[in-house]
Amino acid sequence: MHRHRVILLLLSLLFVASPRVFAFGAHAAKNPVAALVDRIQPGQSARFVFELADQQSPEDFFELDSRGRRIVIRGNNYVSIAAGLNWYLKYYAGVQVTWNNPRPRLSTVKFPRPRQVERHATDMLVRYYLNYCTFSYSTAFWEWERWEQEIDWMALHGINLPLSLTGAATVWRNTLRELGFEQEQIDRFVAGPAHQAWWLMNNLEGWGGPNPEAWYERQAQLEQRIVERYREWGIEPVFAGYGGMVPNDTAAWRRLGLTEVQDPGSWCGYRRPGFLLPTDPQFAKIADAYYRNLKALYGDRARYFAIDPFHEGGSTQGVDLPAAGQAIYNAMKRANAGAVWVAQAWQSCPHPAMIRDLPGGDVLVLDLNSESRPMWGGDRRSPWWRDGGYGRHDWVYCMLLNFGGNVGMHGKMQRVIDGYYLARGMQRADSACARYLRGVGTTPEGIENNPVMFELLYELPWRPERFDRMRWMEDFVQARYGHTLPQVVEAWRILANTVYDAPYDGLQEGTTESVFCARPALRVERVSSWGSAVLNYEASETERALGLMLEVADRFRGCNNFEYDLVDVARQALADRGNGLLKRIETAFDEKDRERFRQLSEEFLELILLQDDLLSSRREFMVGPWIESAMRWGGRRPADQEFYRWNARTLLTTWGNRHAANVGGLRDYAHREWAGMLRDFYYPRWKTFFEAMNRGEVPPADYYPMEAEWTVGTQPYPIHAESDPIEMAWKVYDRLIRHARK
Numbered sequence: 001m002h003r004h005r006v007i008l009l010l011l012s013l014l015f016v017a018s019p020r021v022f023a024f025g026a027h028a029a030k031n032p033v034a035a036l037v038d039r040i041q042p043g044q045s046a047r048f049v050f051e052l053a054d055q056q057s058p059e060d061f062f063e064l065d066s067r068g069r070r071i072v073i074r075g076n077n078y079v080s081i082a083a084g085l086n087w088y089l090k091y092y093a094g095v096q097v098t099w100n101n102p103r104p105r106l107s108t109v110k111f112p113r114p115r116q117v118e119r120h121a122t123d124m125l126v127r128y129y130l131n132y133c134t135f136s137y138s139t140a141f142w143e144w145e146r147w148e149q150e151i152d153w154m155a156l157h158g159i160n161l162p163l164s165l166t167g168a169a170t171v172w173r174n175t176l177r178e179l180g181f182e183q184e185q186i187d188r189f190v191a192g193p194a195h196q197a198w199w200l201m202n203n204l205e206g207w208g209g210p211n212p213e214a215w216y217e218r219q220a221q222l223e224q225r226i227v228e229r230y231r232e233w234g235i236e237p238v239f240a241g242y243g244g245m246v247p248n249d250t251a252a253w254r255r256l257g258l259t260e261v262q263d264p265g266s267w268c269g270y271r272r273p274g275f276l277l278p279t280d281p282q283f284a285k286i287a288d289a290y291y292r293n294l295k296a297l298y299g300d301r302a303r304y305f306a307i308d309p310f311h312e313g314g315s316t317q318g319v320d321l322p323a324a325g326q327a328i329y330n331a332m333k334r335a336n337a338g339a340v341w342v343a344q345a346w347q348s349c350p351h352p353a354m355i356r357d358l359p360g361g362d363v364l365v366l367d368l369n370s371e372s373r374p375m376w377g378g379d380r381r382s383p384w385w386r387d388g389g390y391g392r393h394d395w396v397y398c399m400l401l402n403f404g405g406n407v408g409m410h411g412k413m414q415r416v417i418d419g420y421y422l423a424r425g426m427q428r429a430d431s432a433c434a435r436y437l438r439g440v441g442t443t444p445e446g447i448e449n450n451p452v453m454f455e456l457l458y459e460l461p462w463r464p465e466r467f468d469r470m471r472w473m474e475d476f477v478q479a480r481y482g483h484t485l486p487q488v489v490e491a492w493r494i495l496a497n498t499v500y501d502a503p504y505d506g507l508q509e510g511t512t513e514s515v516f517c518a519r520p521a522l523r524v525e526r527v528s529s530w531g532s533a534v535l536n537y538e539a540s541e542t543e544r545a546l547g548l549m550l551e552v553a554d555r556f557r558g559c560n561n562f563e564y565d566l567v568d569v570a571r572q573a574l575a576d577r578g579n580g581l582l583k584r585i586e587t588a589f590d591e592k593d594r595e596r597f598r599q600l601s602e603e604f605l606e607l608i609l610l611q612d613d614l615l616s617s618r619r620e621f622m623v624g625p626w627i628e629s630a631m632r633w634g635g636r637r638p639a640d641q642e643f644y645r646w647n648a649r650t651l652l653t654t655w656g657n658r659h660a661a662n663v664g665g666l667r668d669y670a671h672r673e674w675a676g677m678l679r680d681f682y683y684p685r686w687k688t689f690f691e692a693m694n695r696g697e698v699p700p701a702d703y704y705p706m707e708a709e710w711t712v713g714t715q716p717y718p719i720h721a722e723s724d725p726i727e728m729a730w731k732v733y734d735r736l737i738r739h740a741r742k
Contacts, residue, residue, distance in 0.1 A: 031050055031078070032078050032082075032155070032232050032233050033045075033048075033050045033073075033078055033081050033082050033085060033155075034048070034050055036082065036085075036152050036155060036156070037085070037106075039103075039148070039152060040097065040102075040103050040104065040106060040152075041103065041104075041105060041106045041107060043107075044106040044107060046070075047069075047070060047071060047106075047111055048070060048071050048072070048073060048085070049067055049070050049071070049072040049073070050073055050074070050081050050085075051072060051073070051074035051075075051081075052074070052075070052076070052077070052078070052081070053074045053075065053076065054076050055076050055077065056076075057076040057121075058123070059076075059121045059122060059123050059125075060075070060076055060077065060079075060080045060121065060122050060123075060124075060125060060158075060461075061075055061076055061080060061119060061120065061121035061122070062074065062075035062080045062081060062083055062084025062087070062119070062120055063075065063084065063117055063118065063119045063120075064084060064087065064088050064092070064114045064117065064118040064119075065114060065117045065118075066113035066114055069113075071088060071111050071113065071114075073085050073088060077234050078155070078233050078234055079155055079158055079159070079160045079233055079234060079235060080158070082155035082156050082158070082233075083155075083156065083157065083158035083462070084120070085156065086156035086157060086158075087120065087462070088114075090455075090479035090480075091475065091479055092111070092112050092114070093106075093109050093110070093111055093112070094109070094478060094479060094481070094482035094483065095109055095479075095482065096451075096455075096479050096480045096561055097152075097153065097156055098153070098451045098455075098480075098561065099153070099447070099448040099451060099620070100448075100451070100560060100561065100564040100618075100620050101560040101561050101564070102149045102152070102153065104560070109482075120462040120463075121462075122461040122462055122464075124437075124438065124439040124440060124460075124461035125160075125438060125439060126160070126161050126364070126394075126396055126438045126439030126440075126441070127157070127158045127159045127160050127161065127439055127440060127441065127458065127461065128159070128161045128162070128163075128238075128366060128396050128398065128439065128440070128441025128442070128443070129154060129159045129161070129162040129163070129441060129442055130162050130163035130442075130443070130444075131163065131197075131368075131400070131443040131444055131445055132163070132165065132197040132198075132200055132201050132306070132308075132344075133197045133404075133445035133446070134163075134197075134444060134445060134446065134447055135163075135165045135166065135196055135197050136194055136195060136196055136197040136198070136651065137197075137404060137405035137445050137446040137651070137670055138405055138446050138447045138448060139166070140193050140194050140196070140630070140647075140648070140651075141193065141626070141629040141630040141632070141633055141644065141648065142629070143222065143629075143632065144222060144225050144226075146629075147166075147222065147225070147226050147229075148229065151226070151229050151230065151233070151235075154235070155233055155235070157454070157455075157458040158458055158461070158462070159235070159458070160233075160234070160235050160236060161235070161236050161238060161304065161439075161441075162230070162235065162237060162238065163237075163238045163306055163342075164223065164226060164227065164230070164237035164238055164239055165196065165197075165200060165239075165240055165306075166219055166222055166223040166226060167219045167220045167222065167223025167224070167297065167298070168196070168200055168223075168239070168240040169190050169191075169196060169211070169216060169219060170216045170217070170219050170220040170223075170297060171240070171290065171293050171294045171297060171298075172186075172189075172190060172290075173186055173190065173216050174293040174296070174297070175286075175289050175290045175293045176189070176247070178289050178293065179256060179286065179289060180255065180256070181247070181252060185247065185249055185252055187206070187209055187210030187211075188205070188206045188209075188210075188247070188249070189205045189206055189247040189249070189273070190205075190206070190209055190210070190211060191204060191205065191206060191207050191208050191209055192207065192208020192209045192210075192211060192643075192647050193208065193211065193215065193630075193633070193644065193647050194208055194630075194647040194648060194650065194651040195207050195208040195647075195651070195656075198267070198270075199273075200240050201308055201311040201312070202243070202245050202264065202272055202273055202275070202308070202309060202310070202311055202314060203267040203268075203270065203272060203311060203312060203314075204267060204268075204270035204271070204272065204273075205247065205248060205270075205271070205272070205273045207270060207656060207657075207660075208647055208650070212640050212643070214635070214640075215633065218633070220297050223297070223298060224297070224298060227298050227299065231301070236303060236304055237298075237302070237304070238304040238305065238306050238342050239294060239298065239302050239304070239305055239306070240305070240306055240307075241291075241305025241306060241307040241328075241332055241341070242286070242287040242290040242291065242305075242307070242328070242331055242332075243307040243308065243309040243328050244275045244276045244277070244278070244283070244309055244324065244327075244328065245273045245274070245275065245276075245309070246258065246261060246273060246274045246275070246276045246286065247273060247274065248263070248271055248272070248273050248274045249274075253274070256282060256286075257281075257282055258276060258280055258282050259280055259281075260276070260277035260279055260280040261274040261275065261276055261277070261280070262274065262275045262276075262277055262315070262317075262318055262319060263275075263315070264310060264314035264315045264316075265313070265314065265315040267312060267313065267314070267664075268656075268660055268664030268665060268666050269656070269657075269659040269660040269663055269664035269666075270656070270660060270664070272314060275309060275310075275314070275319070277318075277319065277320075277324070278320070278323050278324045278326070278327030278328070279320070279323065283327055283331075284327075284330075284331060284334075287327075287328075287331035287334075288331065288334060288335075291331065291332075291334070291335035294335075295335070300336075302335070302336060302339075303336055303338055303339055303340060304339070304340050304342050304364070305332050305335075305339060305340070305341060305342060306342045306343075306344075307328055307332070307341055307342070307343060308343060308344050308349060308350070309324070309328070309349075309354075310348075310349055310351065311344070311346070311349060312346070312347060313347070316351065321351050321353035321354045322353050322354065322356065322357055324354060325351075325353070325354035325355050325356075325357070325358060326357065326358070328341070328354075329341060329358050329362065333362075339362070340361075340362055340363065340364050341355075341358070341362060341363045341364070342364045342366065343355065343363060343364070343365050343366065344365075344366050344368050344443075345365050345366060345367050345368050345375045345376075345384075345390070345395075346368045346369070347384070350363075350365065352386075352391075355390075355391075355393060356391060358393075360391075360392035360393060360394075360436075361394060363390075363393040363394065364393070364394045364395070364396065364438065365390045365393050365394070365395040365396070366395070366396050366398050366441060366443060367395050367396060367397055367398050368398050368400055368443050369384075369398070369400040369443075370397045370398050370399060370400075370416075370419050370420075371399050371400065371401070371412045371415050371416050371419060372400070372412070372415075372506070372507055372508075373507065374419060375389070375390075376389045376390065376395055376397070376423065376433060376434065376437075377389035377431075377432075377433030377434065378419070378422050378423055378426055378431075378433065378434055379419070379422070381505060383507070386433075387433075388432055388433050389432075389433030389434065389436070390433075390436065392436065393436060394436045394437075394438045395436055395437060395438065396437075396438055396439050396440065396441045397419065397420055397423055397437060397439070397440050397441070398440070398441040398442065398443045399416055399440075399441075399442050399443070399444075399453065399457045400442075400443050400444060400445070401442065401444050401450060401453055401510070402444040402445050402446045402447070402449060402450070402510055402511070403445050403446075403509045403510035403528070403530070403531065403669075404445055404446060404510065404528060404531075404669045404670040404671070405445060405446025405447075405449075405670050405672065406446065406510055406511055406513060406527075406528070406531070406670070406671060406672070406673075407449060407511070407514075407571070407621070407672055407673040407674065408449075408499075408510070408511025408512060408513065408514065408572065408575070408673070409450060409495065409499035409500070409511065409542075409568060409569070409572045410450060410499055410500070410502060410510060410511035410512065411450055411452070411453040411456075411499070411500040411502065412500075412501070412502050412504065413453070413456060413469050413473075413496060413500045413501065414469055414501065414504065415504050416453070416456060416457060416460075417456075417460070417466065417467070417469060420440065420460045421466045423437050424437070439461065440457060440458070440460055440461055442454060442457055442458070445510075446670075448620065452473075452476060452500065453500070455476060456469075456472070456476075469496065470493065470496060473492050473493065473496050474489055474492075476492075477489055477492050480561045480562075480565075481556060481559055481561055481562050482559065485552045485555065487548040487549065487551045487552045488548070488549060488552060488556075488562075490548050491545040491546075491548040491549045491569070492545075494541055494542070494544055494545040494548075495542075495545055495569070497537075497541075498537040498538075498541045498542060498545075499511075499512075499537070499542065499572060501537075502536065503536055506536070508531070508532045509530050509531055509532070510531060511531075512532060512533060512534065512535055512536070512579075513526060513527035513528065513531045513532065513533040513671070514527065514533070514575035514578065514579075514673045515527070515533050515575075515578050515579050515582050516575060516578050516607070516608050516611060516673065516678060516682055516686075517668065517671040517672075517673055517677075517678075517682050518533065518668070519667070519668065519685065519703050520685050520686050520688070520689030520690075520699065520703070521689075522582075522585065522586045522589055523582075523586055524582060527668050527671055528668050528669045528670075528671065529665035529666070529667075529669065530665075530669075533579060535576060535579055535580075539573075539576035539577055539579060539580050542569060542572045542573040542576050543573045543576070543577065543733070543736050545569055545573070546566075546569045546570050546573045546729065546732070546733055546736075547733060549562075549565075549566050549569060549729075550566070550726075550729060550730060550733055553566060553726045553729070553730075554726070557726060563618070563725045563726065564618060564620065564725075566725060566726065566729050567614060567615070567617055567618045567621065567725045567728070567729060568621075569729075570614055570728070570729040570732045570733065571611065571614060571615060571621065571673065573732065573733075573736060574607060574610065574611050574614065574732050574735075574736065575611070575673065577607065577736055578604065578607050578608075578611075581600065581603065581604050581607065582604065584600055585597060585600045585601055585604060588600055589693070594694075597693070597694070598694050601690040601693070601694065602690075604686065604690070605683065605686060605687055605690065607735075608678050608679075608682060608683045608686065609678070609679060609683060610731070610732060610735055611673065611678050611732075612675050612676070612678035612679040612683070613675075613723070613728060613731070614675075614728045614729070614731070614732050615673070615674060615675035615678070616675040616718070616721065616722045616723055616728075617721050617722065617723040617724060617725040617727075617728040618721055618725055619719070619720060619721050621673070621674055621675055622674055622675045622676060622717065622718060622719070622721075623652075623672065623674040623675065623676035623677045623717050624675075624676055624716075624717030624718045624719040625719045626648055626652075626672075626674075627645055627648050627649065627717060628717075628719045629648075630644040630645055630647060630648035631644055631645050631648075642714075645714070646711055646712060649710065649711040649712075649713070650711045651670055652670050652671065652672050652677070653667070653668070653670075653671075653681060653707050653710060653711055654666075654667050654704065654707045654708055654711060655667060655668075655669050655670060658704050658708075661704055661707070662702065662704060667704070667707065675717075675718075676717040676718075680710065680713075680715070681707070681710050684706065685703055685706060685707075688700060688703075688706070
């Protein structure tokens with residue numbers, strides 16, 4: 001252990017001496033990889049040997065080997081070894097650990113021995129994960145058990161640099177108290193549990209609060225456990241840094257002696273927090289207080305800080321951007337001399353002038369939407385293309401994929417592959433805009449969907465040569481289900497050429513949205529304000545994929561991953577059919593065929609209820625677990641339970657108040673095609689619309705009152721699956737066949 005610590009010290013000194021060398025250490029009281037295996041199934045770690053080797057390697061690597069009957073996995077750090085374990089489980093044992101299958105039974109699986117040593121190495125030393133929005137749309141109400149499961153998933157996928165915002169509000173609360181703010185002022189500033197993301201991105205303040213005192217304490221305790229586990233792995237958390245945000249409270253400004261606060265304007269109808277100009281004498285004082293309180297809660301080893309001022313249109317009028325960047329940078333460096341500023345590349349941010357003069361290696365830019373709107377400079381067709389990329393600053397090739405946590409099969413497999421190898425190829429040619437590529441990442445607004453795309457992205461660093469996506473897809477199916485049949489392979493080929501082959505140069509934000517979830521209208525082009533409900537493939541294709549999977553479904557009965565995918569494909573096929581049906585309803589209306597309009601509208605409503613029944617067969621597609629997880633944070637206090645339930649329901653529906661929903665465009669941004677919501681939220685809207693149309697009346701102009709009523713509802717929802725997924729998929733398929741014959 002003494003030699004081990006010496007090596008870590010040398011790696012730390014190397015990082016300080018050469019900031020662009022990303023070296024993640026490996027220190028733990030016990031081997032975390034063995035502990036991970038035993039969390040999957042107790043006792044199974046005995047079937048493996050995990051070895052740390054060549055910890056000074058300039059590359060991350062893992063090797064698969066055997067010793068007697070045991071499988072040997074070695075690597076230069078624990079995360080590399082975990083990535084090797086995941087590779088072995090997938091491509092040797094046919095076991096895929098994923099969100100819907102976090103604890104597969106390993107004792108019944110044969111572990112074949114590698115015939116020879118298999119080695120994978122990468123110089124992409126950064127594998128980033130998460131988005132501010134994920135902490136609202138997905139993780140807002142997670143407790144330790146769920147976080148522990150996610151950290152295991154991260155390690156298995158080689159992730160070593162995750163965003164870590166849980167408990168950031170407690171840092172702010174403590175800082176504001178130190179500065180003399182009253183609790184009432186803090187309550188007006190800190191957003192509620194479900195809206196933390198947009199508060200931390202300086203988009204709004206206070207909405208969804210005030211938070212119970214116990215919430216702050218539990219958030220801090222939870223983050224401490226998360227950070228402790230990260231450090232056992234050698235994973236570096238990215239904390240929220242200080243970027244000049246202050247409460248938009250003029251009375252507080254006067255009391256604190258703040259003289260230079262800029263108003264960044266509004267965001268989707270919400271007033272933004274103030275921005276403290278770096279020329280204000282109090283800037284350094286407030287920043288130092290913030291970092292001091294962060295260290296007090298989460299330790300003094302923090303090195304990476306997410307800082308994103310002026311996100312999504314924040315006004316920079318009157319701001320000296322180079323001076324602001326320097327002040328933010330200086331504050332971060334006072335907190336930790338080896339600190340790195342992590343910035344999202346989104347729209348005009350980070351403003352080039354803000355980071356231009358900062359030293360190379362001290363800023364890490366996340367090219368947030370590389371699969372659609374790359375900024376890094378390799379694709380001049382991109383509307384956000386930046387000549388020269390990010391200058392001398394390091395950057396990460398990221399896949400955004402999901403917006404709002406919406407449900408739907410979606411991806412750009414080929415473009416994800418092409419973009420990565422383009423950047424790699426340009427790097428080898430020493431291109432000015434690509435030579436600072438440091439790794440890959442995923443930056444989804446919501447997770448627990450489209451696992452195939454995450455498997456693809458996080459394998460890229462370990463695959464030195466470009467590969468054929470169809471061949472990769474065949475290997476994916478074998479790994480995901482443990483065995484395969486021609487019908488399943490063909491079904492996935494169809495999916496690869498439809499839902500996972502979204503238009504190469506398209507700017508669609510996330511999945512093709514299900515019209516079932518839309519505010520009612522005869523013509524629905526989108527559900528959310530910035531999404532799309534326009535199909536780019538024939539709806540019959542997803543139905544065909546469903547039929548192929550059902551042909552052999554009984555051969556896969558009990559396979560968790562297969563049954564999850566079967567329900568997802570059935571859901572997609574039904575949603576696609578609803579998309580076409582709505583167009584037929586519009587045609588019937590235009591042709592003044594009232595009887596046909598009535599029949600088709602009734603059929604549309606029946607499909608919504610059928611979708612609800614289907615999704616009740618898998619817990620992952622039910623609203624009950626989301627609401628139940630929120631209410632658990634309220635303990636036994638009914639008032640607190642009501643507070644968390646309202647937060648959880650509001651985010652998925654109106655998102656905010658009437659103005660934000662209707663004028664700001666946020667209603668249904670986080671819509672979920674989930675059991676419970678389809679029946680009780682989306683169905684009543686459409687039923688109200690069609691009943692009015694069938695009576696010859698004008699339908700409601702504003703659905704906000706109906707929507708707001710659901711946000712304060714108290715009806716309970718099931719949290720466990722209520723039916724057999726294969727039987728329900730057959731029911732959907734039979735209904736689609738009858739529908740096609742009409």
